[in-house]
Amino acid sequence: MNIQEKARARASWLPSDQPPPGPRYKSLADQIASAIACGELKAGERLPPQRLLADALEVTVGTITRAYKEAERRGLVEAKVGSGTRVKGKSSDEPKFHHLSRATADSVDLSLSIPIPSPLRERQFSAIMSRLSERPEALHNALEYQSEQGSLEQREQLATWLRGQAINVDPSELLLSIGGQHADFLVLQALVRPGEAVASDALTYPGMIACARQLGLKHLPVSMDREGMRPDALERLCQRQRVRLLYLMPEHNNPTAAQMSEQRRREIVEIARRYDLLILEDGVQFVTRELRGTPFFELAPERAFYIFSVSKILSGGLRFGCLRAPAALIPQLAASLRAQFWSSPGVVGALACEWLASGDADSLISWQNRELSARHALLEKLFDGYDFHAHPCGFHAWLHLPEPWRASDFVEQARLRGVTLVSPEPFCVGSQPAPQAVRICITPPASIEALETGLTRLRELLAEGPRSAAPLV
Ligand SMILES: Cc1ncc(COP(=O)(O)O)c(C=O)c1O
Numbered sequence: 001m002n003i004q005e006k007a008r009a010r011a012s013w014l015p016s017d018q019p020p021p022g023p024r025y026k027s028l029a030d031q032i033a034s035a036i037a038c039g040e041l042k043a044g045e046r047l048p049p050q051r052l053l054a055d056a057l058e059v060t061v062g063t064i065t066r067a068y069k070e071a072e073r074r075g076l077v078e079a080k081v082g083s084g085t086r087v088k089g090k091s092s093d094e095p096k097f098h099h100l101s102r103a104t105a106d107s108v109d110l111s112l113s114i115p116i117p118s119p120l121r122e123r124q125f126s127a128i129m130s131r132l133s134e135r136p137e138a139l140h141n142a143l144e145y146q147s148e149q150g151s152l153e154q155r156e157q158l159a160t161w162l163r164g165q166a167i168n169v170d171p172s173e174l175l176l177s178i179g180g181q182h183a184d185f186l187v188l189q190a191l192v193r194p195g196e197a198v199a200s201d202a203l204t205y206p207g208m209i210a211c212a213r214q215l216g217l218k219h220l221p222v223s224m225d226r227e228g229m230r231p232d233a234l235e236r237l238c239q240r241q242r243v244r245l246l247y248l249m250p251e252h253n254n255p256t257a258a259q260m261s262e263q264r265r266r267e268i269v270e271i272a273r274r275y276d277l278l279i280l281e282d283g284v285q286f287v288t289r290e291l292r293g294t295p296f297f298e299l300a301p302e303r304a305f306y307i308f309s310v311s312k313i314l315s316g317g318l319r320f321g322c323l324r325a326p327a328a329l330i331p332q333l334a335a336s337l338r339a340q341f342w343s344s345p346g347v348v349g350a351l352a353c354e355w356l357a358s359g360d361a362d363s364l365i366s367w368q369n370r371e372l373s374a375r376h377a378l379l380e381k382l383f384d385g386y387d388f389h390a391h392p393c394g395f396h397a398w399l400h401l402p403e404p405w406r407a408s409d410f411v412e413q414a415r416l417r418g419v420t421l422v423s424p425e426p427f428c429v430g431s432q433p434a435p436q437a438v439r440i441c442i443t444p445p446a447s448i449e450a451l452e453t454g455l456t457r458l459r460e461l462l463a464e465g466p467r468s469a470a471p472l473v
Contacts, residue, residue, distance in 0.1 A: 007055035011048040013041055014056055020123050024059055028067035030126075033076055034119030036087055040446050047077060047085045107418040108454030109444045113254060113285070113395045115312055116371050117446045124360045125315070125351075132354055142350035146343040148334035150176025150322070154346075157353040158322055161361075162308060166289040168298065169306070175323045175333055176344040179316075180284035180309035183323040184247075185211045187280050187305055190336035191329065192217055192244045199237060200247040201229050203435070205254045205282065206426040208247050221429035226389065228258040231267040238275040245278040250296065251287040255427045255439035256398045257391045262293055269299045279304040284321070286312045287393045288369060302326050310352050312395065313365050320344070320352035369393065375442045375451055382455045386462065388440075395443040401436045402462065409466050410438060417457045 001009070008014065015031035035041040048056070050064040057064075068085050071077045079085045115121070132138060141151065149155065155171035162169050177183040184207060192198060194216035200208060202221035212219035220243065223233040228250060237243065246268070250260035260268075272279050281296045283306055296304035309321030325333055337343065355361045376390060379397055390397035401410055411423045424434040440458065445451040 003055050004058055007052050011052050011056045012046065013048060014053075016040070016119065025063050025066035025070055028057075028063070029070035029074065029076075030123070031119065032067070032071045033074065034122045036076055037117075037119075037122060039117060041087050043087050045087045046083070047087070049084065107415075107420050108450055108457070109420045110441050110451075110454050110458075111420045111422045112444050113312070113441055114316060114444055115314070115395075116368055116375075116443045118364070118367065120367060121315065121364060124355065124364060128351055128355050128358065128360065131358075132350055138350060138354075142346040144346060146176075146346045146349070148338040148343050149174065149330070150344050150349055151346060154349040154353045155322075157357045158308075161353075161356040164289075166292060167283070167295060167306070167308065169324045173324050173327055173330065175325060175330065175337060176349050177307075177309075177321045177323050177337075178341065178344050178348075179311055179319045180282065180307050180321045181207045181211075182319075182344075183307040183309070183321055184208055184280070184282065185214075186323065186333060186337060186340075187278075187325075188212065188215055188217060188245070189340075190333050191278060196244040197241060198245045198247055199234065199243045199277075200429060201249070201253055201256075201258075202429055202432060203253070203256050203424070203427045204247065204429055205249065208282070209426070209429060219429050221432055224253075224256065224258060226258055227264050228253050228256075228260045229264075229268065231264065231271060234268065235271055238271060238277070243275065243277055245280055246272060247280045247282065248296070249282050249285060251283060251292055252285040252391045252394050254285050255396065255424070257389045257394050257396065259391055260293065265294060265296065265299060269296065272300060272303060277303070280307070281305060282307045284309045284312060285394065286365075287391070288365075291391075291393060297324055297326075302328075310356070310361075313368070314352065314355055314361055318348060318352055320348050371448075372443075374448055378448060378452060379440075379442060379455065382452075382459050396439050396441045399438050399440055401438065405436060405462070405466050407434060407436050407438055410461070413461055413466065414458060417461060419454045419457050 013035065015028065019027040020030055047068065050061050050068065054061045054064045068077065068079065072079060076088060077085050078088050152171060154176060155174045159169050159171045159174060177186065188198065188211050197218035197220050198212055199220040199222050201224045203224065209219060220237060220241065222229050222237055224230060229248060250265060252259055279296045279300060281304060295306050297306045303326060306324040307321060310318055372393065376392060379390060387400040388397045401407060407424050411421045414421050421438050421440065424437055428434050442451055445454060
């Protein structure tokens, strides 16, 4: 072993990939920032001693000193005499999502449907911001008030990118939104009256359940199988009750990962036409064009909506998405959007559209897809023999627990072993009992090794079976 190899073996943390261009000390400070942002470096953690890192990276100690000083100047780390340089900030057990995550410093979070953490993402975004700041006209436009539908230029950029993904929308039929959740809410709020009913898969995205509740709508569950909603069950429901809108995730149901065949999409459209239902297709869980079926708006343009968001491919914090709507309904939606927010923010739209149009987004998506393939392969290997369902582009798998496991016990036992999962209840429409199954998200861990740790703990738990912890009296 030479001196570099020895140093690499001993360093507690090393920048994970090629340094970004620019002065080495600055790029190293950027890499420290990215590692903190994606959880690789945790609050309180000590950075490697300067001499060791210098040897490992084959740079001078002076470069490392400058990099640590730069990180300190940015408020990322603090240096204390005698105890080295440590990551500053809030303790890492602070939940990322107050309503969902209960991850702690030692636990592996498999509960959230979020993009795989990547320093590449932060680097790309930083470059996009610089590029935008160098284009005075684009900046000027972004800083103006926008129309309710959003700027035409941004809608055109977005439609061009979406068409490249085989989502053939016209800019005139798009409304820009503050992410997918906003678009879901907007459609329900503008087009379904309190007391009217929406129907969805019996297991569906909790955000839709929340929208229906907030708006005082009836939310009716429809039975599912491995392709998602069953047409016979939908037909029976429509014979009994007036349903105004059908909410679907045909490419990739959250949480069951079900994908709908072309034949089934056509059967659903036929029922929607017969009973005059609106169809809201939520495409936020992103699927690449090769694996995607025909969107509902191509089968029934007069009644189908499509929601796209950048949350699963670029960033959930950017809060940017769009809604494709039938032309006749756009004025009603635009009026509602105007009353709520005036329009989606021009600056956010400019950044998101620039990111998509620049080609950077495509390389980030390709990177994420490659990483997802490796993570799915790991899942297949570790859960071989268990009853689970996953989609190759999906952020999660749906695991049916073997007898006699109950989902609530499994989630609790997993927590005790340091793995955070969500229970199935939030996905259940109405008061139906929750299935003995759990959603396992494979994207939150920063590394595949951390994912392996979490999945291995779950597999061990499955193999051991539940312990009888219940009191007998
Ligand atoms: C099906 C579905 N729709 C909408 C959303 C929310 O998307 P956004 O972050 O763009 O509001 C999510 C987030 O997980 C989702 O899974």
